[in-house]
Amino acid sequence: NAGVTQTPKFRILKIGQSMTLQCTQDMNHNYMYWYRQDPGMGLKLIYYSVGAGITDKGEVPNGYNVSRSTTEDFPLRLELAAPSQTSVYFCASSYQGLGEKLFFGSGTQLSVL
Amino acid sequence: EDQVTQSPEALRLQEGESSSLNCSYTVSGLRGLFWYRQDPGKGPEFLFTLYSAGEEKEKERLKATLTKKESFLHITAPKPEDSATYLCAVYSGNTPLVFGKGTRLSVIA
Numbered sequence: 206n207a208g209v210t211q212t213p214k215f216r217i218l219k220i221g222q223s224m225t226l227q228c229t230q231d232m233n234h235n236y237m238y239w240y241r242q243d244p245g246m247g248l249k250l251i252y253y254s255v256g257a258g259i260t261d262k263g264e265v266p267n268g269y270n271v272s273r274s275t276t277e278d279f280p281l282r283l284e285l286a287a288p289s290q291t292s293v294y295f296c297a298s299s300y301q302g303l304g305e306k307l308f309f310g311s312g313t314q315l316s317v318l
Numbered sequence: 319e320d321q322v323t324q325s326p327e328a329l330r331l332q333e334g335e336s337s338s339l340n341c342s343y344t345v346s347g348l349r350g351l352f353w354y355r356q357d358p359g360k361g362p363e364f365l366f367t368l369y370s371a372g373e374e375k376e377k378e379r380l381k382a383t384l385t386k387k388e389s390f391l392h393i394t395a396p397k398p399e400d401s402a403t404y405l406c407a408v409y410s411g412n413t414p415l416v417f418g419k420g421t422r423l424s425v426i427a
Contacts, residue, residue, distance in 0.1 A: 209361075214389070238414055247405070247419035248362070263414070295361050304350045304409040309361030 207231050208215045208216075211296050211310035218317045226281040226313050228296030236299040238307065239271065239280040241292040248295065254279055255303075286317045320345045320410050322418035330424045334395045339421045341406030342388040350409040351389050353382050355402045356420070362405055365391075394423045 212227045230237065235256050239307040240248040240263075250263030254273040268290060279298075283290060294313045299305040321344040327422045333338055343351065350369055354362035366375045368384040375382050379400060381392045391404055407415040 236414075239415075245419060246416040247322075248407075250414055250416075253414050276365060297361075304411065305415045306352065306364040306367060307362070309363070311361050312359075 207296055208304065209296055209308050209310035211294075213215060213314050214311070214315060215314050216316070218283075218290065218315065220317060223282070224286070226283070226294055226296075226315075228264050228279045228281065228310060229277050230298045230299070230308070232298060232308065233276065234298035234300050234308070235276065235306075236301070236303065238297045238299075239269075239279070239281045240295045240297065241265065242312075243292050244284065250282065252296075253303075258261060283315075288317050290299050291315060291317045320408055320413070320416040320417055322406055324404075324406050324410055324418035324421050326414070326421060327419070328422040328424070330398055330426065331393075333397060333425055333427050336392070336394045336396070338390060338393070339380055339391040339404055339423070341391070341405075343408045345408050345410040346412070347410050348408060348409045351384055352407040352409070352415060353359055354405040354407065356405055357402050393423070396423075398425050398427050401425045
């Protein structure tokens with residue numbers, strides 16, 4: 206059982222480039238989330254989705270976009286990458302509610318230079 | 319706005335030296351408090367959920383407790399493999415989980 210799978214694991218971008226971080230889950234979870242983790246700063250919510258076709262902003266959404274066309278996939282798009290977006294990005298999912306335990310992927314380490 | 323503060327930021331213990339990690343929170347009606355363990359280079363892994371003051375949960379050398387203002391993660395006779403960052407998160411029913419900054423635990427043999 207794969208759980209939550211994130212690709213790529215590492216990426217280096219130049220300022221102004223764009224990219225998509227991929228996230229897929231095989232647990233038939235309705236809820237999916239994107240968090241970023243900066244050193245010593247904990248996890249901050251970027252976007253989340255309560256089901257296919259429904260997304261909402263979290264605490265730090267600026268510079269990012271998401272879509273949820275299927276239950277399984279929740280890609281995160283970075284447009285015009287900036288050094289402030291250098292971080293580790295985690296995708297997570299939960300079965301039926303915002304207050305349930307989260308299952309996390311292994312993360313994508315992104316550097317913007 | 320929900321807020322979570324964890325202390326200490328880092329803790330270094332000798333193997334077998336018991337201690338506690340603290341998670342204090344400010345929420346408008348707590349509906350769940352979560353503890354996660356995160357190993358370097360990996361995503362957080364779920365440990366416990368506590369729902370009401372007075373509740374306790376245990377797993378091996380770990381015990382989590384909850385009061386109306388804070389939660390403690392007690393580590394009894396820790397081993398080097400308990401070294402990790404421990405994250406606390408709260409759910410108040412308004413938004414997804416809000417996380418604290420974590421406590422980085424090192425257990426020295």
